[in-house]
Amino acid sequence: MAYRIDPEKNEIKALKQVTNWRNKRVLEIGCGNGRLTRRLARLGAHIHAIDPNADLIKRAREALPNSYASRIRFNVGKSTKLSHPNEVFDVVLFAWSL
């Protein structure tokens, strides 16, 4: 791969210390191509991941393994106008996006 972010996986190591992610309902804001989303799904989280960039969301969907398909949903969306009802997520993660 030509360009890799955090090959040492220090981000996910730090996030693992924050909470038990199993079965947590997570909103990830600024998911990009889904790099971190897939790593969180591996920890057992159910994630709705949004990003304003439609191209990146398309790439994230293409790279989504079948094994995570039931746990991850990718959508184009903005942090300032969320379409979700009140009080539905256990965790909101701003991933390089605040």
Next chain:
Amino acid sequence: MVHALREACRVLKGDGLLIDLRPAPVHRHVGISENGTYVKVGVMREFLSDDRSANGAVAEMINSRRLRLKMRTRFECIRTMDQLSDFKARLDELVQLGKGSSHDWLLRRMKETLASRASDQRSRRRKIIMRGPMDLRVLIKTE
């Protein structure tokens, strides 16, 4: 940014966690990693005002007691690139996103450093490295 944080609080359950993960507002170091050694080539000159504004927005949410800081930590995060063209793409992206001015000087220096090292030894394990700390803040919804 405060508006985004308020929206996040709206969709969070009571006692839910808001996690803010992003590069720390410091300039990234750039170098070459090869056969277990690291050679520093330069320090980037990104614009850091957005990061400082984000820190201010988080502080405002804490001061208004919508969020409470549970923990914060800082750790190293690297980005690796195989080719000079990959590095150039990252630098171009910085300009496109308005997060920095042209880094042609750094690209030139990287090119020269790569050329000088190529004459000494060729290694397929050589990588261009961009390194800098990440900040992780964990906040709890309080209202």
